[in-house]
Amino acid sequence: MKIAYDAKRFFHNTSGLGNYSRDLVRILAEFYPQNQYILLNKNKSELGRDILDLPNVSFVKTSDGTMSRQFKMGKDAQNVGADIFHGLSGELPLKWNKKPIKKVVTIHDLIFVRFPQYYTWFDRKIHFWKFRKAANTADRIIAISQQTKEDIIHFLKIKENKIDVVYQGCHAGFKEKPTDEFLEQVKEKFDLPDRFVLNVGTIEERKNLLNVVKALKDSGIPLVVVGSRKKKKYVKKIESEIRKNGVEVYFLQDVSMEELASVYRLADIFIYPSFFEGFGIPVIEALFSETVVITSNTSCLPEAGGPDSVYVNPDNVDDIKAKILFLWDNESERKRRVEKGLQFAQKFNDDVIAKDLMKVYEGL
Known part of the structure; x- marks a missing residue:
């Protein structure tokens, strides 16, 4: 043909x-x-x-x-x-x-x-x-x-x-394990904390980063964000919330595909509480990167995340916070869900x- x-x-x-x-x-x-x-x-x-x-x-x-x-x-x-x-x-x-x-x-x-x-x-x-x-x-x-x-x-x-x-x-880079040396290089380049929650996606209202920042208030958990700033008014709301609540947030710029794959693997938790998606590629990237996923219980996201991701009501800040804390404090649960999530991801x-x-x- x-x-x-x-x-x-x-x-x-x-x-x-x-x-x-x-x-x-x-x-x-x-x-x-x-x-x-x-x-x-x-x-x-x-x-x-x-x-x-x-x-x-x-x-x-x-x-x-x-x-x-x-x-x-x-x-x-x-x-x-x-x-x-x-x-x-x-x-x-x-x-x-x-x-x-x-x-x-x-x-x-x-x-x-x-x-x-x-x-x-x-x-x-x-x-x-x-x-x-x-x-x-x-x-x-x-x-x-x-x-x-x-x-x-x-x-x-x-x-x-x-x-x-x-x-x-998703890109083949997310399916390949980077070397320990490259992981360390990425961590040093972007000055990443030892442990963090990761969010990847365009910074706009539909992606719901604001509620993640609100959920991390008083948690002491750092947040790393990779994504272009599409809506300036929304970005200002997020920056105001960060200042008000003292949340530790790292905004990464100019991240290559190989570096992004390493950032996924360095994260303890990937969070993607979007209000609506056509599919949700970042969820698949996280599953292949062997990072546990928290995402919304709406639209197609359960299709992408599978039965062993953790689901939240994207409108409910308390729900988001509770699920983050649950996984943050439970290494064995993170590992269990990572293994199951990687198995599920093979369909992609x-x-x-x-x-x-x-x-x-x-x-x-």
Whole structure:
């Protein structure tokens, strides 16, 4: 088969949709080398260069012009003889020619519908129109969780039998044990405490870092945070809470993927009390890093965390605090849950995900 991808996120997003795009192409090229994988975009970047070096992965420059991604990319895929076009971020081209091609779209979440207060009116309207149009155009829809599948059925009014759930994996670096020397280097570089609770994710209201800071009041437990500061007003609220309650917080910047994997392993507890996620990759990263997880009992997070993570009501600061203290003071319980969590995480291994993806393609 010859499969073409909308590679805008592949080349230009450093996290989130970019990681999903790069991981998907990488694992398919590795486990199904007999196929050709074509990356369509106006230009390349340093991101994903190692994947583009693979013999069965190639780059095709798309046609120039205004809105070429919407009006020309689909035809470009048809003109290079692609059997399948896969939109990796909830969108598909609007124009096609008469050459046969099957269309697949991945929808990650519909958070803009569930939490409209986090988006402008214009963004909500544009997102909803694009996602519904892509869902109706596609021959198959990939949802990254059961929760997202249910949202597609409910909000976009798509029939269940058109949707396949294919989970995401995570970067291979989280599955490899770093050396003790590298762990020590990372600890010294970022001046990390001997023990700490870790939070990873964009600093915005939906991710709920504020309630973690509140929960750590008077606990004496340090918190390490890795994530871009997306909402300045929300960041100021958190900084005010830190000053008021005297919580020890370390904000890390410019952390490489290899360093982040080590920070996970150095942490005693990983906490991710998000109000809503499409999937929750940081939870998977923590499980593979053999760090016990506390996350929310909402949306898809129990799908990602499995039966041996610890779950909290994200609105309840007392609940968050109690669960942190329970694990912080109980090493044997942390170890037990880590072992079980690592076993559960094997369902998110590359070979499993590649097989599920290829099953969707072959079904077309």
